[in-house]
Amino acid sequence: MPNKQTPKSQWGISYGELVWREFVKNRLSVIAGMFIIFLFIVAIFAPFIANDKPYVVEIEGQRYFPLFRHLGAIDYGVLLAGVVAVVQLILIRRNKKRVDPSERGEVLLKQIMISAGVIVVGLVLLYLFVPRRLDATNYHAMVESGRAENAVFAPIPYGYARTNLSVREQPPSRRHLLGTDDVGSDVLARLIHGSRISLSVGFVAVGISVVIGVVIGAVLGYFGGRVDFVGMRFIEIMMAIPQFFLIITVVAFFPRSLLNIMIIIGITSWTMDARFIRAEFFKLREQDFVQAAHAQGIGLRSILFRHMLPNGVAPVLVNATFGIAGAIFIEAALSFLGFGVAPPTPSWGQMLSLGVTTTGRFLWWLSVFPGLAIFFTVLAYNLVGEGLRDAIDPKLRKAA
């Protein structure tokens, strides 16, 4: 609803845009960011890239779509979320050109609500209506024996859980580009599906830790005094315990599910976020605009999270990118040690641990490729984090 009475032509650029402009100046970070986007695309489309079910197959003259029938609710849900996210990004770009800036916030909020609604409703519907179909048919064998015809397979025609003991522990070849593991699964297929685990662990764990850290840090920083004293001692106790050993101990007591690992990493790594936010809030609460907000009669929650938080969130965002790298690393390390997700689920760390067999042989392709995947992903996140930090730093100084 464009406002006729107050046409607004030229508008200042926002803080986000300023940071973005600084960020894109850093080539390495941009490349790293593109790599992360690439990883996301791979993760979203993993079942379409690597799958032992063909897209299309003709059996006895009848056409089937085994791959699409075989996908579960989560696969479709991830796909839906990915599509909605892309649409949302396009909408945000469009908003900048088409929507009046005074309404941009409102419009954006509406769009995000609709997007979130679509995803939630979509997930519920998918859960209700997509049945879990187990399809143990070996289409490769059917094609070879001539029972199935005109099969169109995915680019990597192996599923992550497909075992084939006749081809176990094979080095990279034309059939298996990155070799096979101890039960004959294709390493590349597992690597591709493993990206889903790594990325979701990174995001969910850091999401949990940022929420906890921001709320605790905000309260400590704003109220100070005794609240802060008690809270800081608690944080120091948390920090004094080596995080990794704490996680291992906790993991030993809980079932080894992906969600548990995410939550455990999340609730053990919020201390840095809390300290950053606390320090920022100490500085911010003395600022005149906070005083002015009080004088306007704005409520405490709004002052804390609407007025102070956006001014102090930059270091946490930077820390979050490093945190994602850290979480991916921790998950890989846990899986490597055997505390991670259970075996059929592909995890880079767990694949890495298969490199040395029980008989003592070293299967280099099982160590190098998952190792490189972990290395590049962690490196990319760190580079993006560094780029963000550099982009935000001078702005912080200007704002202070």
Add this chain to the structure above:
Amino acid sequence: MSFNDKLVTIQGLSVEFYTEEGIARVVQDVSFNIERGQCYALVGESGCGKSVTALSIMRLIPDPPGRVTAGTVYFNGRDIYKLSEKQMRRIRGKEVSMIFQEPMTSLNPVYTVGDQVVEAIMLHQKKSYDQAWVDAAEMLRKVGIADPEQRAGEYPHQMSGGMRQRVMIAMAMSCRPDLLIADEPTTALDVTTQAQILDLLDSVKDQTNTSILLITHDLGVVAERADKVAVMYASRIVEKADSDDLFAEPLHPYTRGLLDSLPKLSQRPKRLVTIPGMVPEPLSFPSGCKFHPRCPLGSDDERCKSCEPMLREINPGREVACWLVKGYESEQERKEYERKYGKNHERISAQR
């Protein structure tokens, strides 16, 4: 009690700050009234308790360490220290609003100025977002921002100090408050901008019948605009008068010192007169009259050193707190003093 014309009634207000070094009595026994449509000036050097007095009207003294230990503040007939925090929030910004000394930091750097004015409008008034934007632009135009629709979309760092102070005024006036507290509104601005901002405050006051509590250390600012003046020194009001009377005949030696410190256009330029010394720290106030170590009269009156003078009305509408002012001490006190010390000395006459 009738509060028909009295918007703010402060009686016996005392504020203390509990610090590690001890209890700082920052405001002691301060009383004054602000009437509707009046410009009331609170004058004094830095650190004499002006700002704390103003904050206590909004109940914004940071607690801890500060606390209002005595006194009442009536606003629009309500004792604001008996209201709940929720009720208080409804008063802040709607009935009393405040502009601060530092326009450079009083606006939130992450939102456009338009957003901030809109927030101020929507917080206390039931208005649609679109309507609030129209009002915000109108408000910005009123405070003299040219092309407000465009400038509303700018961020605070894109504006000059004077512009930002105008935005602050627009925000403060957006709900047509009954009282506007201006805490040194021009101190951080260029001299040329100062006069503009003060004129702007004057005009919004006249347009909306808003009372203004003007806090300043610049008596020159006060002279033209205030209706009434209270001079504060080291946590107390030492002189209170109509603006015209005060400038015509300042009574308290501190007020005289402040006035003498102003450069005068009628004289050849020479070194400015100063009041020697500093405002004492609240933790180490001198005994007796707090001004006596700096008092230019250098009186040997024993009471100055030992007994703090309270504010007394010596003429209708003129209150002062100084033993040496003619008409301050009662006949009985004078006799008692002369009997005790056998001394007599000149009293300050009202005329200079």
